Amino acid sequence: METSKKRSDCPLSQSLEVFGDKWSLLIIRDLMFGNKCTYNDFLKSAEGIATNILATRLKGLEENGIIEKSGHPESKAKILYKLTTKGIDLLPIIMEVYIWSDKYFPIPADIKATIKEAKKDKDKFVKQVSKELKTK
Amino acid sequence: METSKKRSDCPLSQSLEVFGDKWSLLIIRDLMFGNKCTYNDFLKSAEGIATNILATRLKGLEENGIIEKSGHPESKAKILYKLTTKGIDLLPIIMEVYIWSDKYFPIPADIKATIKEAKKDKDKFVKQVSKELKTK
DNA sequence: ACTTTAGCTTGCAAAATGCAAGTGCAAATA
DNA sequence: TATTTGCACTTGCATTTTGCAAGCTAAAGT
Numbered sequence: 001m002e003t004s005k006k007r008s009d010c011p012l013s014q015s016l017e018v019f020g021d022k023w024s025l026l027i028i029r030d031l032m033f034g035n036k037c038t039y040n041d042f043l044k045s046a047e048g049i050a051t052n053i054l055a056t057r058l059k060g061l062e063e064n065g066i067i068e069k070s071g072h073p074e075s076k077a078k079i080l081y082k083l084t085t086k087g088i089d090l091l092p093i094i095m096e097v098y099i100w101s102d103k104y105f106p107i108p109a110d111i112k113a114t115i116k117e118a119k120k121d122k123d124k125f126v127k128q129v130s131k132e133l134k135t136k
Numbered sequence: 137m138e139t140s141k142k143r144s145d146c147p148l149s150q151s152l153e154v155f156g157d158k159w160s161l162l163i164i165r166d167l168m169f170g171n172k173c174t175y176n177d178f179l180k181s182a183e184g185i186a187t188n189i190l191a192t193r194l195k196g197l198e199e200n201g202i203i204e205k206s207g208h209p210e211s212k213a214k215i216l217y218k219l220t221t222k223g224i225d226l227l228p229i230i231m232e233v234y235i236w237s238d239k240y241f242p243i244p245a246d247i248k249a250t251i252k253e254a255k256k257d258k259d260k261f262v263k264q265v266s267k268e269l270k271t272k
Numbered sequence: 273a274c275t276t277t278a279g280c281t282t283g284c285a286a287a288a289t290g291c292a293a294g295t296g297c298a299a300a301t302a
Numbered sequence: 303t304a305t306t307t308g309c310a311c312t313t314g315c316a317t318t319t320t321g322c323a324a325g326c327t328a329a330a331g332t
Contacts, residue, residue, distance in 0.1 A: 007182070007183040007184070008181075008182035008183045009182070009244050010162075010165070010182065010183070010244075010247070011233075011234055011237030011238070011241050011243055011244075011247060012161060012162065012165050012230065012233055012234065012237070013162060013182075013183055014237065014241050015233050015236065015237050015241075016158050016161060016162070017158070020156070020157060020158045020161070021156060021157065021158070022152050022153070022156045022157070025148060025152060025156070026146075026148065026149060026152070029146070029148050038309080038310085039309070039310050039311075040308080040309060040310080043310095045144075046143070046144035046145070046146065046149075047143040047144045047146070047149055048143070050289075050290050050291065051291090051292095051310085051311070051312090052289085052290080052291090052311085052312075052313085053288090053289065053290075054310095054311090055310080055311060055312075056288095075298075075299070075308095075309090076297090076298060076299085077297070077298040077299065077308070077309055077310080078298090078308095078309065078310085079309085079310070086239075086240055089236055089239060089240075090236060092232040092235070092236070093229060093232040093233055093236060094148065095232075096228040096229040096231075096232050097147075097148055097151050097229055098147055098148065099228070100151065100225055100226060100228070100229060101147030101148070101150065101151050102147070103222075103225060104222055104225075105147050105150050105151075107147055108145050108146075108147075111146070111147060174278075174279085175278065175279050175280075176277080176278060176279075179279095186320075186321050186322065186323095187279085187280070187281090187322090187323095188280085188281075188282085188320085188321080188322090189319095189320065189321075190279095190280090191279080191280060191281075192319095211277095211278085211329075211330070212328085212329060212330090213277070213278050213279080213328070213329040213330065214277090214278065214279085214329090215278080215279070
C-alpha cells in the first residue's frame with residue numbers, strides 16, 4: 001500500500017489522511033476503551049469490519065506511527081496491537097467526538113457514564129486514561 | 137442519496153457516518169476558518185475537491201443538520217452555506233485535531249498562531265470563535 | 273445579445289470497499 | 303503422532319465510491 005499523498009499543507013487535511021475514514025478511529029476506540037488488542041478482537045466489534053479492510057487499516061495506522069505490534073506474551077501465534085504515544089494523544093479528539101455525540105445522539109447507558117466523567121473535567125479525564133493506556 | 141445506515145449504537149461510529157471521510161471536515165473548516173461560504177469557494181480550496189463530490193458532501197451535511205443553505209443577499213444566483221449550531225459545535229473536535237497536528241506535523245505559520253491561541257485557553261477559544269460564527 | 277459566473281448533473285474510468293473463501297503457522301486436542 | 307482449531311492474514315471478485323472532464327441551466331455582467 002502506497003503511503004497516502006499530501007493534498008495540502010493544512011494540518012487538518014493531513015490528519016484526515018491518517019484517520020479520516022469510517023474505520024480507523026473505531027480501531028483506536030477499541031484499543032482505548034474496548035480492551036481489545038488482537039486482530040480477532042477488532043474483527044468481533046459491533047460494526048463488522050471486513051478482514052481485508054482491517055488488515056489495510058492496521059498497516060496504515062502502523063505506518064503512521066499510531067499503533068505498534070508486539071508479540072503476545074502467552075503465545076507466538078498471537079500478535080498484540082497497542083497504541084503509541086502518538087495514538088494515545090488522539091484521545092482528546094475522540095473525547096470531543098463523544099461529547100458532541102452526547103448532545104445530538106441517544107447514547108447507550110454504559111458510554112453515557114464515561115462521557116459524563118469526561119465532561120466534568122476534561123483534562124483530568126485525558127490524563128487519567130492516557131496514564132492507564134501507557135502502562136499497558 | 138440514501139441516508140447512511142447505522143452500523144452500531146456507538147456514538148463514535150454514528151459520528152463517523154456524518155463526517156468520517158476525507159472531505160466533510162474540510163468543508164466545515166472552510167466555513168469556520170476560511171471565510172468561505174459558497175459552492176465555488178469550497179471548490180477553490182487547496183485540496184481540490186471534485187465538483188460532484190462537493191455536491192454530495194454538501195447534501196449529506198445538510199441532511200445531517202450540520203450546514204444550511206440560504207439565499208445570498210447580493211444575488212439570486214448565489215447560495216450561502218452556513219454552519220448550524222450543530223455544525224458550530226464541531227469546533228472543539230476540529231480544535232483538538234489541530235492541537236494534535238501541532239505536535240506531530242510541521243504547521244504553516246498562519247495556522248500556528250491560531251493553534252497557539254487555542255492551546256492557551258481552549259474554552260475561551262471555543263466560546264470566542266463560536267460566538268463569531270453565530271453572528272454570521 | 274453574448275459571455276461569464278454560480279451551482280450543480282452526467283458519464284465513465286479508476287480506486288476502494290465488502291464479502292467469501294483460502295493460506296500458513298502455532299497451539300491445543302485426540 | 304496425527305488432526306483439528308485458532309489466529310493473522312491474503313486473494314479473487316462483485317459492488318460501491320471516487321475522481322476527472324464535460325455539459326447544463328439560470329442569473330449577472332458587458
